[in-house]
Amino acid sequence: MSSPWIEGLRSVALYVPDLVKAEDFYTRTWRLDVAHRGENVLYLRGTGQDEYLLALHQGGEVPQVRQVTLRARHREALHVIQERVAAAGGTLITAVHELTRDPAGGAGLKFKDPDGRVFQVVHGDVRRSAAPPVKDKPIRLTHAVLNTHAVDETQVFLQETLGFRLADRTGIMAFMNCDRDHHTLALGISDNDALNHIAFLMPDADSVMRGADA
Ligand SMILES: [Fe+2]
Numbered sequence: 001m002s003s004p005w006i007e008g009l010r011s012v013a014l015y016v017p018d019l020v021k022a023e024d025f026y027t028r029t030w031r032l033d034v035a036h037r038g039e040n041v042l043y044l045r046g047t048g049q050d051e052y053l054l055a056l057h058q059g060g061e062v063p064q065v066r067q068v069t070l071r072a073r074h075r076e077a078l079h080v081i082q083e084r085v086a087a088a089g090g091t092l093i094t095a096v097h098e099l100t101r102d103p104a105g106g107a108g109l110k111f112k113d114p115d116g117r118v119f120q121v122v123h124g125d126v127r128r129s130a131a132p133p134v135k136d137k138p139i140r141l142t143h144a145v146l147n148t149h150a151v152d153e154t155q156v157f158l159q160e161t162l163g164f165r166l167a168d169r170t171g172i173m174a175f176m177n178c179d180r181d182h183h184t185l186a187l188g189i190s191d192n193d194a195l196n197h198i199a200f201l202m203p204d205a206d207s208v209m210r211g212a213d214a
Contacts (some may be wrong), residue, residue: 003163003178005077006070009120009141009185011052011104012198013066015059022056029199029214031137036103042104046200047133048140050125053200065195067110067118068185068213069146070162070178075107075123081161082109088160089114089153099125113157115193117146121162136207138200142181145173145196147188153186 016022023042026032032044035052045051057066072078078096085092093110099122102108106125113119133139148154155174158164164185167177175183187195202208 002180003073003165004113005081005163006121006178006184008071008179009068009144010050010071010125011055011069012052012141012144012195013055013057013069014195015057015064015066017059017061019056019058022112024205026054026056030211031134031145034160037121038063038103045128046138046140047132047203049127049130050140051128053138053141064152065117065146067120068146069108069120069122070184071125072121072123078107078109078123079146081121082111085111088157090157090161108204111161112162114153115148115150119162122183128178133203135203136210137163138163138202143183143186145186145188147192147196149191149193152188158185158187165172 003094005194019042026044032046035045036043036044040058042056044054045052082096091112093112096107096109099106099108104120104125108120108122110118110120151174158176164176164178166174167183172189174187176185178184202211
């Protein structure tokens with residue numbers, strides 16, 4: 001069960017009401033490291049190969065997801081996905097281009113699904129040599145769960161544009177797979193289209209338990 005085009009989740013970008021408070025939360029509670037700082041944006045990394053896992057943007061009073069960034073298996077996949085967005089009912093925001101203003105670089109495109117969720121797909125972004133795992137520190141992202149008021153339609157959109165497959169379906173969730181993780185995206189069956197949660201891969205079970213406690 002794997003997507004011909006997507007190898008996994010690279011990062012998630014969030015709008016936060018208070019960037020200073022958010023930095024404190026994600027660095028002290030979640031033990032992420034500051035990778036880059038820009039104007040009104042902060043990039044945070046774990047110990048794995050991804051240049052960053054979270055991009056926090058100064059936003060308004062309500063925290064919101066800005067975009068979910070997936071990594072393509074190869075450059076050609078960006079163009080395949082670009083061709084498929086409109087046919088599946090999505091809207092292209094930016095066509096494939098070099099991401100010169102992104103600290104992780106590479107090339108990418110951005111699009112909305114029919115309900116306005118923003119996805120970015122990148123290829124050729126910076127990969128670091130992974131640091132040894134550190135207790136209580138995230139390694140990488142494993143999945144993002146997106147609420148949806150229209151689970152069947154969202155599932156079909158992810159299948160048609162990104163090649164995801166349905167891994168499991170429960171009464172409250174549709175788990176979507178693109179590679180070796182059981183699910184990289186999941187759809188929380190809900191009355192809204194907000195972000196439900198993101199999950200980090202931790203180095204060991206004790207780190208998971210301490211993270212839950214924190
Ligand atoms: Fe989860």
